[in-house]
Amino acid sequence: MRRAPGAFGKAALASRYLNARLREHPRRRVVDVDFGARGAEGAPEARFAVDTQDLIQRYLYLFGAWEPHMTRWLRGRLRPGDTFVDVGANIGYYGVLASRLVGPTGRVVTVEASPVFHERLLRQVRLNGCGNVRALNAAVSDRARTLTFVLASSHNMGANSIVPYDGPAESTFDIEARPLPELLDDEEIATARVLKIDVEGAEGGVVRGLAPMLDRLRPDAEVTVEVTPDRMRQLGDSVDELMRTMSDHGFHAYRIANEYAVGTYPAALRGPAVAPVRLRGSVAEESDLIFSRVDAETL
Numbered sequence: 527m528r529r530a531p532g533a534f535g536k537a538a539l540a541s542r543y544l545n546a547r548l549r550e551h552p553r554r555r556v557v558d559v560d561f562g563a564r565g566a567e568g569a570p571e572a573r574f575a576v577d578t579q580d581l582i583q584r585y586l587y588l589f590g591a592w593e594p595h596m597t598r599w600l601r602g603r604l605r606p607g608d609t610f611v612d613v614g615a616n617i618g619y620y621g622v623l624a625s626r627l628v629g630p631t632g633r634v635v636t637v638e639a640s641p642v643f644h645e646r647l648l649r650q651v652r653l654n655g656c657g658n659v660r661a662l663n664a665a666v667s668d669r670a671r672t673l674t675f676v677l678a679s680s681h682n683m684g685a686n687s688i689v690p691y692d693g694p695a696e697s698t699f700d701i702e703a704r705p706l707p708e709l710l711d712d713e714e715i716a717t718a719r720v721l722k723i724d725v726e727g728a729e730g731g732v733v734r735g736l737a738p739m740l741d742r743l744r745p746d747a748e749v750t751v752e753v754t755p756d757r758m759r760q761l762g763d764s765v766d767e768l769m770r771t772m773s774d775h776g777f778h779a780y781r782i783a784n785e786y787a788v789g790t791y792p793a794a795l796r797g798p799a800v801a802p803v804r805l806r807g808s809v810a811e812e813s814d815l816i817f818s819r820v821d822a823e824t825l
Contacts, residue, residue, distance in 0.1 A: 618647035705735030727757025
């Protein structure tokens with residue numbers, strides 16, 4: 527899957543056999559991750575300790591990458607000395623990627639509410655010697671309050687959410703939440719190049735809490751948000767409010783391609799970079815959006 531030339535047959539093999547096999551019969555390994563490009567002399571750019579029961583970790587095991595289009599976009603955005611903020615950091619994939627890109631003069635702040643995922647993130651940080659990462663076990667909202675998180679299934683640990691859930695839960699926990707500006711110091715706010723928000727429906731509250739900080743960001747700062755309209759509505763939030771908040775502070779919205787079907791990965795990893803495209807119309811389904819002060823058709 528990783529090294530054989532071409533993509534012929536890989537999509538079928540992954541989708542018809544390997545994905546389910548590795549989910550139901552998990553492997554726990556330390557694997558090489560390339561972030562879309564081999565390092566010096568072919569060395570891997572990072573290593574991750576994974577459990578293939580989980581979706582993200584399974585894709586890292588199979589392909590050595592997660593969300594190829596977003597990964598490539600970040601590679602083109604972050605430079606040495608920048609700051610990257612990751613809200614909903616999960617096991618730390620983007621935190622380790624950003625750590626490599628911003629270098630020893632840059633900063634990375636990861637925010638993960640789940641104590642279990644936070645510990646796994648710390649393991650990845652230690653494994654990769656990421657001395658520029660400040661990892662917070664914290665939750666983010668529009669005000670100080672207690673939030674209850676529910677994980678429906680350990681087959682997709684990224685689905686940890688505060689959206690009400692009536693079915694059987696894998697785990698639940700309570701944690702105190704605060705607005706993001708209260709978790710960052712002045713230097714982190716002033717140097718933030720990219721802020722990434724992936725919070726499974728709670729993005730309305732996170733962006734409301736972020737609003738007072740938006741005008742303090744550097745002119746080229748960009749914000750990526752996974753927007754999930756159905757989950758937002760269950761929390762009493764709306765995509766329209768989120769879009770207005772960003773627009774009122776001078777940000778234009780772009781959509782970046784993102785697919786989670788395992789069969790799409792072999793081609794996506796070998797295909798050309800896909801530029802984010804100016805958003806036209808409303809957001810009716812789960813979408814990865816990038817907010818930028820750049821006013822263009824593509825980023």
